[in-house]
Amino acid sequence: MKFTLSWLRDHLATEAALPEVLDAMTMAGLEVEHWEDPADKLKAFSVARIVAAARHPNADRLQVCQVETIDGMKEIVCGAPNARPGLTTVYAPLGTFIPGSGITLEPRAVRGVVSNGMLCSAAELETAEESDGILELDDALAVGTPAAAALGLADAVIDFEVTPNRPDWLGVVGIARELAAAGLGTLKDHSVKPVAGSFPCPVTVTIDAPEACPAFAGRLIKGVKNGPSPAWLADRLRAIGLRPINALVDITNFISYDRARPLHVYDAAKLTGGIVARMGEAGESFVALDGKTYELTSAMCVIGDEAGPLGLGGIMGGLSSGCSEETVDVFVESALFAPLTIAQTARALGLQSDAKYRFERGVDSGFMVDGLELATAMILELCGGTASDVIIAGEVPAAPEAVPFATKEVHRLTGLDLSDGEIDTILTALGFSPDVTGAGTRKVGVPTWRRDVAGPADLVEDIARIAGFDRLPTAKLPERKGRKEPLLTAAQNRVRLGRRSLAARGWMEAVTWSFASRATCELFGAAQGGGALVLANPIASDLDCMRPSALIHLLLAAQRNADRGFGDLALFEAGPVYRGDGPKDQEMVIAGVTRGHVRHWDGAAKPDVFSVKADVLAMLEAMGAAMGGLQTVQGARAWWHPGRSGTFKLGPKTILAEFGELHPRVLKAMGVDGPVYGFELFLDALPPAKVKPTKTKAKLDASALQPLSRDFAFLAKADMAAGDLLRAVGQVDKTLISDVSLFDRYQGPGVADGHVSLGVQVTLQPREHTLTEAEIEAVSTKIIAAADKLGARLR
Template sequence: MKFTLSWLKDHLDTDASLDEIVETMIKIGLEVEEVIDPAEALAPISVGYVKHAEKHPDADRLRVCKVDTKDGEMQIVCGAPNAREGIKVAYAPVGAYIPGIDTTLTKAKIRGVESLGMMCSSRELELGDDHDGIMELDGDAEVGTPLADLVGPLDPVIDFEVTPNRPDTNGVRAIARDLAAAGIGTLKPLEIPEVGSTFDQPVAVTTEAPEACPAFGAIVIRGVKNGPSPEWLQKRLTAIGLRPINMLVDVTNYLSYDAARPLHVYDIKKLNGGVHARMGREGERFEALNDKEYSVDETMCVIADDEKVLGLGGIMGGTSSGCDETTTDVLVESAYFDPLTIAKTGRKLGLTSDARYRFERGIDPASIEDGLQRAAKLILDTCGGEASTITVAGKPPVEEKVIDYPPTEVRRLTGMDVPESRQEEILSALGFEVSRGGSWSVRVPTWRPDVEGKADIAEEVARIHGLDKLPTEVLPRLGDAPRRNPSLSEARVAAAKQAMASLGLLEAVTWAFTDEVGAAHFAAQPKEIHLLNPISADLSVMRPTPLPNLLLAASKNAARGAESVRLFEVGGAYTDNTPKGQRTVATGLLWGAGPRDWRSSNAAPSVFDAKEMAIAVLEAIGAPADKLMVFSDEVQGYHPGRSGQLRLGPKNTLARFGELHPSVTKAYDLTGPVAVFEVELDKVPAPKNKSATKPALDLPELMPVRRDFAFLYPEDKPALDLIKAIQGSEKQLIDDVRLFDVYRGKGVPEGQRSLAIEVVLQPRSETLKDKDIEAVSAKIVAAAEKLGATLRG
């Protein structure tokens, strides 16, 4: 919302400076964004005198001028047709900013001739629309005189943000009222002229949609001579960024900003019958004043005559009934439109306007006739003619709102001590009517729809009295917040996240919901996990596992050119709607080969990568990894031959790992294997030792001994069984057992494979002798042979 200082002073009698006015506006809650002072923009511009002018040697339309300026004689190349000797001009030196062309002047060569500065037109300095030539100033003006001293007083423009709770401040009158209440001046009375009517209003006006347009008022003025509006009105509209059109249109724009009272004018000769506010009909179209065509429907309030739609009520009129220089008889509309209907229509059509901005925030419903009277007076004074009576169809929703207000409310809510006499003075200045008593009765003015209760009235008093006067108190120092040790589940979540991040996975945070099709890949979907009111169709069920959402994220990354995706999420998985039906799962996903690099194999992820990561997460959260058993039971959604489960005992499944079934990866447009793992954090047994202290560090003093064995082992038997048998053959000395190679081929019987296994022996009390090592080796071979393994020679 913009307005000029002189415009404000039409309503406010004040001697306050511009700075005082702006500072007061900010104090009372009117958020000033910018102050534009034309005098500052013109500060570098001064009077110059053209001593000599001659044709440019290389350009017929350019002239090289010698100009006397405050900086001495300057050579300026100018293309204006009136650039000649003997005239006084508006001189802008090098370094000056020219607002009309948004340019800061620099030294220049124009067709090889140096030019130091500029002689400006009125449009270039935003002092008018003349651009046919440079400004010619009064011949008596002295060289060097600031241009601002010659063009008269310049009107500063104040731009402030209208907050949603103050629709009345869309008019200058309300701003003046607030400033007067704050003591910055006196509010001038607003005179509503009595326009004498000479005939009855001849155009039938009706409202057929009282919910969308409760009241529709009109006045007819005939015999007008439309043309340009007066200079004062044009200057005000131009200053706030509006383009003057003609008097009939400019009046409606002026009153919209002056009193937050949108109006519209119709050329009566272009109407067919009466004017009606009604709901639109399917198939109706009209061409709006922005030269675009719009289709309306039954949810939109339109203004129509007996034959066609004239415009959208409260938003924008149409070209078919617009006023131009040939208009002689005009109907002025002043109506009240439902804010919600206006907002819905504007959003549906993507159509914005000053009228929509005001109507959808709420205007004064009691201003219908006042707006018509003021508009008629301005038109009659400038365009002549005679006015009709005023007719109003329907009834404006003027609500008499009286609030019980105890004057102690200000202190109770804000801590400010405001004398009752000052409170009454403030409220009266803001347009409230106060009836004093034990608890005051305060009548709310019709232009303040935001005031609903006594707290709102107390806010008005505090705002005008000065929020800078709010008492301040230092809060008492609080003691340090008690430290709380994380619960076991919290600690496990943190440890799992840290473990997966250290493995090179990136954390994802996805919805707890997923789509029905994605969930069906991994689990059945009982009715309990279906949402009654999903936020979208593809988030219709609680996820049985985070995998569908991680797969969707991987698919989107792959579609955007990612070569590999490494993601993890720790979150809920759901089987039913009971507390036990929610589990906390640490899930990881690996897809695609890594970036091409001579330091790595660049291999695609496999079931073994998933298994390794699942075991690493289990170890991080305190699971007994050495007691885990691997089962190859089929898991829904996983590849049946490349997946498995990690269990603690035959029934307690702590993790699932493996590659996904090809049908699943295809459903998500992923090529190649996708390795995943899921660790059930809640199923890991709680540690028996609940002490918070860590166990003592156990570092052996003696060097370990490493021995390698190669066993022929049947293809149909898991290698893990052999590793565990070797591990248990000598628990005191064997510290680690690791499979490091698998060989099939020449020298290995069919149906078997050669497993190369490294065994680490860690002595504790004394260095091992050869006989000790041989004894352990014999136990290892014996344990392997019990499982059907043969030491390879």
């Protein structure tokens, strides 16, 4: 919401300067986002007068001017065709930055003559887009007058954020009321005097959809003369970023910002029959004032006549009935519209307007007719004409109910010690009507522009805000005694450890949407077991389903990075996935995707199934998972490559993680270039880690004896899982065998068809004494026997 300081002073009697206004707004809860004072930008410029002008000795198009300035007489070279003796204009001294040209004035010769400053045009001061010469000002202006004051630009513009519950702040009157209550000045009388009608209104209004448009007021004004707005109105609109159009339209825009009351004007000659507020019909469309055609539905509120739609109620009017300079008779609309209908229609059509911004938050129902009267008075003043009687269709909603209020609630909820008189003064200044019903009790009438107030706590908030949050007493929170719970749960600690592990191995964390498109979700199994979890009111058409996998947006993010030249990356995310709408259907996962040559501290390595597997194993170990019983099973669900993926399991049913290469079919459907590798770890499936009886670290159990290793080559069937063999070998002697690993897998000449040679390295760690050959042979015999039980024989 933007407004100017002079506009505020139209409603607030105050001598406060801009810094005081900004401070008062901030303390009253009006969050100032930006402010701009044109006088600051033009503070170096001032009014000057050309005393004499002669042709430049070395240039026909230049003149050497003697100029009376705030710094005395100056000789200035000027190329403007309108430079002449007696002209009052704007002067910039040496060292001034010229905003329109982006240069800083320096003392240098122009064709042999030094120019001691500059005479400026409107374009150079950025007060106009184009200009033919230097500025021509009123000769009555004194030399040395600040340029901002001479040009009428000494008016600061303030922009602040309006919270959704305060639509009254979308009008300058509402801001003035708040600042007056805060003690910055006195609120001026802004009551509206009715304009008597001279004839019955010939335009009829019917409401067929009271749930979308509960009330509609209007009147016809005959014989207007539309045209450009007066300078004061046009300048005021330009100051807040609005483009003046014509007087009739500018009046409605002015009242929208001045009183938070959107209005609309129709050229009465373009209406066919009466006006109807109804719901749209399938197949209808209309061309809006922005020149675009919009398709209507039965969920949209339409203002129409016998010929069809005239516009979308409360959002935007149609081009066919808009006012132009040829308009003679104008019908003025002041209506009420349901906020929810407005918001849903605007979202469906992607339409934004000042009227929509106000109506979806809820406008003051009590100002519907007064807004029409105010517009009528301005139109008669600026455009002339004769007004009809006001017609009202529908029923204006009743005012909010009075709120029972005990003044002691202020101290109970805030700690502020305010007298009943001070509380009543604040409430009255804000537009409430406190009616004393007893000692310390009130029945507080709520104004129609404050429908956000529903109970005593809302009143306390306003009282504390105006009294000053800086008056709130400070108090220490009571200390908690007894047992203190840890800051993080065991599950949260596991997530933290997993994230740290991945980050240490070169992965970068991402935060993505929990929503995805339905088509993408179905690629990841959303169609199984009951279908996709579709949102009733999605924030975007391509985010209409809760994600069944955290891989979805990581894959899309990886492709976006690749499209911009960053193809080598590894992304992971810790977050929820959704299998259904039940309380147990939400799962926490850690997922990741990687592609290309990822830079790593130990050198660049191309990711593959095994590098991803190693990272997942490291993460599981860091999180305290039971690695001893971990099984690796080939294959995973349908979105993984069937021959290049695997699953980590604990027992026959518990799946801890899936990893491998993503299926090319899935990548193609998502528009992602492969190959891409990834994983998804299911945190809820991890069994709880064993609780240590003490936080003291265990004694280091390091053997002083040197370990030794033995290599075995086993011949097994090609479909045997190497993990099963390694697990069987490791179980032979848990005390002596410290590590078992696969170092070779061979198929080819020398190995029978359908078989494979598996090279296994076994590390033995003596504990009490150096192992003898007999002891080593005994362990080796047990290893061979264990392998043989699985069908793997020593080569």
